[in-house]
Amino acid sequence: MTTAAPVRPLENAHDRTLAGRAADGDVRAFEVLVRRYGPLMRAYAVRILQSNDESDDVLQESFIVAWRQLPDLDDGGVVKSWLMRIVSRKCLDRIRARREHVDIDDVQPAAPASQSPPRLAEVHSTYDALGVALRTLPENQRECWVLREIAEYSYEDIGEAIGVPASTVRGLLARARKNLIHQMEVWR
Amino acid sequence: MTSDAAELSERLTRTVRAVPGVTDVYDAGPTIARMAAATVNAALRREPTGLVRVAGGSAGPSVAVHIAVSEAGSAAETCRHVYDAVLAQLISDGYPDTTPVKVTVGRIS
Amino acid sequence: MTNPQDPATPASDRAVLALEPGDLSGHTIDELSDYLDAGRLPANPSIDQSASCQLALDALARLREVARTLLDVDVRNAPAADDNWVHRILDNIGLEARAGRDIPLRHPAPSAELVLTEGAVRGIIRTAGDSIDGILIGRCRFSGDVSVPGEPISVSVEASAVWGKPIMAAADRVRQAIHRELQTHTELNVTDIDVTVHDIHMADDAEADDQAGVR
Numbered sequence: 001m002t003t004a005a006p007v008r009p010l011e012n013a014h015d016r017t018l019a020g021r022a023a024d025g026d027v028r029a030f031e032v033l034v035r036r037y038g039p040l041m042r043a044y045a046v047r048i049l050q051s052n053d054e055s056d057d058v059l060q061e062s063f064i065v066a067w068r069q070l071p072d073l074d075d076g077g078v079v080k081s082w083l084m085r086i087v088s089r090k091c092l093d094r095i096r097a098r099r100e101h102v103d104i105d106d107v108q109p110a111a112p113a114s115q116s117p118p119r120l121a122e123v124h125s126t127y128d129a130l131g132v133a134l135r136t137l138p139e140n141q142r143e144c145w146v147l148r149e150i151a152e153y154s155y156e157d158i159g160e161a162i163g164v165p166a167s168t169v170r171g172l173l174a175r176a177r178k179n180l181i182h183q184m185e186v187w188r
Numbered sequence: 189m190t191s192d193a194a195e196l197s198e199r200l201t202r203t204v205r206a207v208p209g210v211t212d213v214y215d216a217g218p219t220i221a222r223m224a225a226a227t228v229n230a231a232l233r234r235e236p237t238g239l240v241r242v243a244g245g246s247a248g249p250s251v252a253v254h255i256a257v258s259e260a261g262s263a264a265e266t267c268r269h270v271y272d273a274v275l276a277q278l279i280s281d282g283y284p285d286t287t288p289v290k291v292t293v294g295r296i297s
Numbered sequence: 298m299t300n301p302q303d304p305a306t307p308a309s310d311r312a313v314l315a316l317e318p319g320d321l322s323g324h325t326i327d328e329l330s331d332y333l334d335a336g337r338l339p340a341n342p343s344i345d346q347s348a349s350c351q352l353a354l355d356a357l358a359r360l361r362e363v364a365r366t367l368l369d370v371d372v373r374n375a376p377a378a379d380d381n382w383v384h385r386i387l388d389n390i391g392l393e394a395r396a397g398r399d400i401p402l403r404h405p406a407p408s409a410e411l412v413l414t415e416g417a418v419r420g421i422i423r424t425a426g427d428s429i430d431g432i433l434i435g436r437c438r439f440s441g442d443v444s445v446p447g448e449p450i451s452v453s454v455e456a457s458a459v460w461g462k463p464i465m466a467a468a469d470r471v472r473q474a475i476h477r478e479l480q481t482h483t484e485l486n487v488t489d490i491d492v493t494v495h496d497i498h499m500a501d502d503a504e505a506d507d508q509a510g511v512r
Binding site for chain 3: 287290
Binding site: 009010012013014016017018019020021023024025026027030031034035038039040042043044046047056059060063064067071076126127130149150170171173174177178180181182184185 | 314316325326327330353356357359360361363364365367368369370371372375378382383385386387389390395416419420423433434435436437455456457495496498499
């Protein structure tokens with residue numbers, strides 16, 4: 001008579017093993033993937049969307065999609081970047097939906113209404129400084145920068161994702177970088 | 189399901205649960221009926237009892253069973269025993285031995 | 298006198314980094330970003346010899362460095378969450394067991410339909426393989442139409458093996474265990490069982506204890 005696999009090996013299992021088992025219906029394996037990459041995916045969503053509530057929703061939607069589409073993922077070894085792509089798409093869907101209701105002026109930095117202006121005292125590190133600086137960028141500059149620097153999208157992929165030509169992406173990126181550098185250098 | 193069918197479903201569910209090697213009985217009914225039943229049962233706080241699907245046809249009912257079985261035996265054997273038990277119950281209730289019965293094993297553990 | 302490079306100069310007095318083409322010997326931030334991406338190769342003397350370009354490149358490199366690890370820091374700094382977020386996700390997925398195709402069992406009565414689901418069979422394959430010391434089963438695939446009784450079926454499983462144990466011997470034991478399980482529970486005509494070890498993992502404490510014969 002065979003015995004069930006101990007839980008701990010699953011917790012330390014390779015991505016490919018977990019993705020394969022989850023694709024075949026192993027719920028515990030899927031749970032391990034959720035715990036392993038959920039926090040990273042959520043941090044990413046917060047950086048793009050600048051909203052905790054929306055990030056929670058996006059996280060849930062992303063894992064629903066992931067469960068459904070896992071059987072179609074041929075190489076389970078890339079499940080991490082595959083998951084990041086899913087959460088990226090969900091974030092961009094939200095941003096497009098926001099745009100349909102609000103006109104965002106690219107020139108003017110759009111500070112989210114829910115956040116008060118950053119105070120000097122809150123910046124304890126370079127990371128804090130970057131966080132503060134990112135919040136002040138206009139939305140499409142921030143999107144371009146996060147997709148490029150964090151999600152490592154190509155210019156073409158960014159263009160496709162946000163619906164502009166790659167040349168526009170370059171322009172937005174250059175502006176984003178200049179804005180960020182100016183703000184980061186002030187804190188140094 | 190008609191009340192006859194609902195009653196039959198409950199009887200068959202008890203029969204199936206009693207077969208050695210059966211560890212769980214799943215709802216074999218259609219989704220909407222399942223949701224409705226779940227809501228009612230939740231409201232009345234009772235265990236779902238009619239999980240075997242009994243569909244009425246002009247030539248008599250057809251039965252669908254969805255189960256989980258123990259790894260300790262043989263899933264194929266347990267499946268057969270469930271079929272035999274269900275058929276025996278149907279015959280003793282006066283239904284023909286040609287009543288279509290489907291038994292699905294969804295989990296072995 | 299204020300000097301942008303002098304650390305004694307108060308931050309608020311340092312000149313803002315000049316980042317327009319006029320300040321960068323005619324180069325743009327876009328160009329410098331590409332140059333940085335390319336590892337500053339092939340060498341561009343116009344950029345390399347421009348002090349303002351070098352300052353800008355340094356600033357771009359610093360920004361990139363912070364960006365690279367930003368999410369990891371975010372995750373570390375996130376307030377300790379309870380488990381609810383995991384349960385919410387799992388609850389909302391509606392986890393069906395991925396039943397897959399019906400795998401039939403033979404029965405003389407035409408009105409009898411007896412089947413095992415593919416999902417059920419995959420489950421016992423996983424359990425069988427997992428029971429072998431140091432082995433963790435991954436994806437499982439069937440070749441051949443499992444819905445046709447008697448059809449020759451070959452099973453391919455991926456596995457992860459623990460470092461330090463002989464892999465071929467383990468793969469053999471996995472094959473035997475899977476074969477036994479399929480014979481016990483199903484009527485599949487299994488002609489081949491293929492075990493591919495694609496990952497090596499380190500033994501965790503539980504596995505190490507098993508190996509040491511502690512449990």
